[in-house]
Amino acid sequence: xxxxxxxxxxxxxxxxxxxxxxxxxxxxxxxxxxxxxxxxxxxxxxxxxxxxxxxxxxxxxxxxxxxxxxxxxxxxxxxxxxxxxxxxxxxxxxxxxxxxxxxxxxxxxxxxxxxxxxxxxxxxxxxxxxxxxxxxxxxxxxxxxxxxxxxxxxxxxxxxxxxxxxxxxxxxxxxxxxxxxxxxxxxxxxxxxxxxxxxxxxxxxxxxxxxxxxxxxxxxxxxxxxxxxxxxxxxxxxxxxxxxxxxxxxxxxxxxxxxxxxxxxxxxxxxxxxxxxxxxxxxxxxxxxxxxxxxxxxxxxxxxxxxxxxxxxxxxxxxxxxxxxxxxxxxxxxxxxxxxxxxxxxxxxxxxxxxxx
Ligand code: NCD
Numbered sequence: 001x002x003x004x005x006x007x008x009x010x011x012x013x014x015x016x017x018x019x020x021x022x023x024x025x026x027x028x029x030x031x032x033x034x035x036x037x038x039x040x041x042x043x044x045x046x047x048x049x050x051x052x053x054x055x056x057x058x059x060x061x062x063x064x065x066x067x068x069x070x071x072x073x074x075x076x077x078x079x080x081x082x083x084x085x086x087x088x089x090x091x092x093x094x095x096x097x098x099x100x101x102x103x104x105x106x107x108x109x110x111x112x113x114x115x116x117x118x119x120x121x122x123x124x125x126x127x128x129x130x131x132x133x134x135x136x137x138x139x140x141x142x143x144x145x146x147x148x149x150x151x152x153x154x155x156x157x158x159x160x161x162x163x164x165x166x167x168x169x170x171x172x173x174x175x176x177x178x179x180x181x182x183x184x185x186x187x188x189x190x191x192x193x194x195x196x197x198x199x200x201x202x203x204x205x206x207x208x209x210x211x212x213x214x215x216x217x218x219x220x221x222x223x224x225x226x227x228x229x230x231x232x233x234x235x236x237x238x239x240x241x242x243x244x245x246x247x248x249x250x251x252x253x254x255x256x257x258x259x260x261x262x263x264x265x266x267x268x269x270x271x272x273x274x275x276x277x278x279x280x281x282x283x284x285x286x287x288x289x290x291x292x293x294x295x296x297x298x299x300x301x302x303x304x305x306x307x308x309x310x311x312x313x314x315x316x317x318x319x320x321x322x323x324x325x326x327x328x329x330x331x332x333x334x335x336x337x338x339x340x341x342x343x344x345x346x347x348x349x350x351x352x353x354x355x356x357x
Contacts, residue, residue: 005114007123038065038067042070045100046093097119107328108352129167137293139169139173151178155181167191171198174199186210188241194353194355213254261280263283330351
């Protein structure tokens with residue numbers, strides 16, 4: 001059976017997405033039916049960055065499937081603190097386990113790990129780049145509530161530059177087509193160009209909107225995000241961006257009665273506490289769905305080879321370092337082979353998707 005990893009939503013086919021959704025809904029209805037589905041299997045969780053929901057929901061997912069979990073949540077307690085490379089850590093850990101879940105501050109780290117892994121690797125967030133399992137639960141929640149993933153008016157608000165959940169969600173939604181996107185951010189925190197291109201190629205209408213008030217009345221979905229403090233170069237730069245977008249009851253009055261508010265969580269100050277009690281706020285439900293869709297994903301990767309999708313193969317280049325993104329894993333783990341891919345005709349780094357200049 002071929003090892004399948006999930007680095008990006010594009011690593012599964014649309015029919016596999018449908019299957020994941022159906023399985024997650026079945027699990028949600030009766031989790032007990034699945035309690036021995038992965039018995040005897042071990043999941044390794046490698047968290048190089050803080051996490052509450054993602055790590056715990058993966059652990060809970062594996063345990064509810066009858067499997068066990070090993071791993072670390074603080075690299076300071078592992079050999080990483082002694083200077084071990086990602087490659088060596090992965091080679092060792094995947095010798096102990098059947099599936100590995102990795103979160104890293106470096107962009108492309110999960111893809112890099114998959115190059116050296118004998119078992120499926122799941123990307124649980126790589127820097128500002130992608131977070132595909134968050135996307136699975138976002139899509140599940142939207143589909144459950146709205147019954148569709150097309151013809152929707154979707155607003156994403158906050159840190160569109162550094163928010164990996166937004167990058168993953170928009171690139172996935174671009175595959176469903178016919179959606180309208182409202183990108184609500186400051187000039188400084190605008191969506192990166194490579195994601196923007198995916199949206200326009202998909203035929204979706206895209207509007208840049210500086211304030212929530214301007215578009216909230218149009219929206220079917222409002223996806224709020226946290227300003228990603230840890231990605232800023234200085235506290236001062238962060239302070240300039242924080243507190244600009246705050247969803248409060250007055251803004252909710254401008255919204256449609258069936259608008260859905262989502263948030264990947266944790267939220268800091270971008271949603272007032274009183275909004276939690278508004279029936280349109282569905283983010284706690286969204287977080288719970290994360291466990292069910294992760295159960296479905298682990299089950300799929302461990303028990304089925306799945307359909308063949310075009311792999312993010314890339315090809316070797318003869319030169320030295322090729323990616324100019326300082327946060328790309330290829331600039332930190334220097335042994336990594338140079339790999340490029342084409343994204344809409346643009347030659348890009350296969351680890352972090354940045355354009356090769
Ligand atoms: C998100 C993340 O880590 O990217 N959290 C999560 O996984 N639910 C969002 C965030 O940290 O803002």
